[in-house]
Amino acid sequence: MALSRHIDPDELVLKLHEASLEGKSGSHKRHAQLRGHGGVHYGSGGPYTSRYATNQEIPKFKLSEDGVGSETAYQLLKDELDLDGRPNLNLASFVGTYMESRADDLIRENISKNMSDADEYPAMMNMHTRCVSILANLWGVQKGETAIGSATTGSSEAIHLAGLAMKRRWQEKRTAAGKDTLHPNIIMGTNAQVALEKFARYFDVEARLLPVSEASEWRLDPSLVRDNIDENTIGVFVILGSTYTGHYEPVEEISKILDDYERETGHDIPIHVDGASGALVAPFTAAGAGAKWNFELPRVKSINTSGHKFGLVYAGVGWIIWRDEQYLPRHLIFELHYLGGTEESYTLNFSRPGAQIIAQYFNFIHLGFNGYRAIMENCMANARMLSKSLEATGWYTCVSSIHRKRGQKHYKPSAKAYSGGEDETSADYNPGLPVVAFRFSDEFKREYPHVKQQAVSTLLRVKQYIIPNYPLPPNEDKTEILRVVVRESMSADLLYRLIADICEVTENLMRSDQIDLEAFGGSSKGSAEAQHSRMTGDRKDSKNPMGNGVHRSVC
Numbered sequence: 001m002a003l004s005r006h007i008d009p010d011e012l013v014l015k016l017h018e019a020s021l022e023g024k025s026g027s028h029k030r031h032a033q034l035r036g037h038g039g040v041h042y043g044s045g046g047p048y049t050s051r052y053a054t055n056q057e058i059p060k061f062k063l064s065e066d067g068v069g070s071e072t073a074y075q076l077l078k079d080e081l082d083l084d085g086r087p088n089l090n091l092a093s094f095v096g097t098y099m100e101s102r103a104d105d106l107i108r109e110n111i112s113k114n115m116s117d118a119d120e121y122p123a124m125m126n127m128h129t130r131c132v133s134i135l136a137n138l139w140g141v142q143k144g145e146t147a148i149g150s151a152t153t154g155s156s157e158a159i160h161l162a163g164l165a166m167k168r169r170w171q172e173k174r175t176a177a178g179k180d181t182l183h184p185n186i187i188m189g190t191n192a193q194v195a196l197e198k199f200a201r202y203f204d205v206e207a208r209l210l211p212v213s214e215a216s217e218w219r220l221d222p223s224l225v226r227d228n229i230d231e232n233t234i235g236v237f238v239i240l241g242s243t244y245t246g247h248y249e250p251v252e253e254i255s256k257i258l259d260d261y262e263r264e265t266g267h268d269i270p271i272h273v274d275g276a277s278g279a280l281v282a283p284f285t286a287a288g289a290g291a292k293w294n295f296e297l298p299r300v301k302s303i304n305t306s307g308h309k310f311g312l313v314y315a316g317v318g319w320i321i322w323r324d325e326q327y328l329p330r331h332l333i334f335e336l337h338y339l340g341g342t343e344e345s346y347t348l349n350f351s352r353p354g355a356q357i358i359a360q361y362f363n364f365i366h367l368g369f370n371g372y373r374a375i376m377e378n379c380m381a382n383a384r385m386l387s388k389s390l391e392a393t394g395w396y397t398c399v400s401s402i403h404r405k406r407g408q409k410h411y412k413p414s415a416k417a418y419s420g421g422e423d424e425t426s427a428d429y430n431p432g433l434p435v436v437a438f439r440f441s442d443e444f445k446r447e448y449p450h451v452k453q454q455a456v457s458t459l460l461r462v463k464q465y466i467i468p469n470y471p472l473p474p475n476e477d478k479t480e481i482l483r484v485v486v487r488e489s490m491s492a493d494l495l496y497r498l499i500a501d502i503c504e505v506t507e508n509l510m511r512s513d514q515i516d517l518e519a520f521g522g523s524s525k526g527s528a529e530a531q532h533s534r535m536t537g538d539r540k541d542s543k544n545p546m547g548n549g550v551h552r553s554v555c
């Protein structure tokens with residue numbers, strides 16, 4: 001093996017760059033002219049390469065003195081953005097990457113409208129109100145209740161608002177009873193999405209993270225709830241659609257446990273349903289959520305969803321709805337006075353774009369219930385097809401269970417793939433999100449112990465797919481899973497190609513020996529930006545991210 005010296009690519013580029021500037025006195029002046037002041041626009045017709053000559057200084061990390069022409073800036077950024085992944089092949093994300101072209105038109109036409117200018121944009125505000133009503137109805141709000149809610153930036157903001165309302169209601173009750181309000185706690189599973197833990201940390205509430213297990217299907221374990229609640233429990237976060245595996249948490253079962261607890265102790269503990277994905281999947285699919293989960297259960301006081309996930313809008317919109325205004329403490333609401341009247345608000349942001357709210361309303365109007373139903377059933381069918389294909393190879397086992405006959409939760413080596421026949425629907429199968437979480441089968445691991453599952457993710461990335469490989473929640477984190485979120489935009493064609501590509505990549509790995517595979521070892525430094533954030537951030541030692549109070553990030 002030849003002795004070689006480590007090469008720092010950034011240093012190399014810098015040296016070459018400096019060498020190219022040497023002996024070019026006056027070059028700065030020339031560049032200042034070229035940059036387009038005094039009407040000479042650098043990008044308006046010169047040869048492509050001269051628009052971005054390597055001896056031209058355009059600082060990246062501090063503001064340039066003069067700027068460059070808009071055409072140049074556009075081309076520069078466009079070219080750099082080519083390095084990004086393709087949104088449609090980003091199978092890691094729940095967030096929408098496709099909307100119909102008429103929705104794109106509405107977004108473009110309304111992109112300059114601000115949601116905080118209620119008085120200026122009354123038509124947009126009406127659409128916002130109608131979206132709140134549509135969601136409250138969809139989620140089973142009961143007669144006589146006045147649902148209230150708001151658009152948010154996403155589910156994260158929605159969850160923080162819901163959590164804060166629960167904390168305040170708990171405080172008000174405790175204070176009225178002459179009790180202290182020093183030690184609030186909230187219950188969730190260790191599979192909770194980072195937004196839920198963020199709420200606890202940002203709003204000074206103890207997060208009681210209950211361990212998940214294979215038996216609890218990696219979800220909040222109802223059998224642990226009773227022993228972890230007390231008079232200081234402000235609420236329970238129940239997740240409709242675990243981000244790890246797509247399983248729905250058992251809202252009705254937990255609600256019953258809390259009913260029993262209230263009968264015994266008098267403490268009334270509310271449920272907030274984090275329906276980031278599932279609150280816009282379950283209502284439409286034939287499978288539903290498998291049990292009651294929404295405002296039909298009196299204990300469910302609030303529900304959030306991400307409009308930008310299965311609401312089928314681009315990133316930037318979420319929703320929070322309380323079943324009745326009594327569950328939103330008055331003093332959390334701000335009154336804003338405008339020329340035309342008074343507007344009430346309860347959000348973390350003031351200004352925010354309005355276009356996604358219009359886009360959300362477009363989807364509701366355009367698709368209607370049956371449109372959403374067709375899309376969600378299609379996503380479920382595609383997710384089943386992927387799951388069954390993976391298990392048919394013998395190399396993979398699915399941890400998600402939406403492709404198994406309703407009631408059969410776990411993988412059985414002897415069981416043949418289930419089919420509900422020609423007119424099957426999601427109701428023939430276990431309920432859950434259209435998510436496929438899979439791992440190497442036990443046989444595969446026995447036969448190819450040197451093949452690391454991460455390599456599947458890395459090699460698929462070369463083919464442009466983004467499919468993450470990550471450990472299950474704490475306690476179960478010895479098991480790593482690969483995860484594909486099947487969104488509306490995953491066509492059958494793409495699905496077939498994906499299955500073929502996963503097979504090809506796996507076969508390549510099976511043929512490779514240990515030495516070849518070590519070549520996939522972790523990358524060293526990453527980009528200048530990533531290094532910069534590492535220097536300024538507190539992630540120096542991220543080996544044990546939870547141990548240092550740094551959150552893991554499965555999203």
Ligand SMILES: *Cc1c(COP(=O)(O)O)cnc(C)c1O
Binds near residue numbers: 240242243274276555
């Ligand atoms: C995505 C997600 C969130 C966070 O939602 P954003 O809309 O990305 O802020 C919270 N909870 C669950 C279960 C999620 O899937």
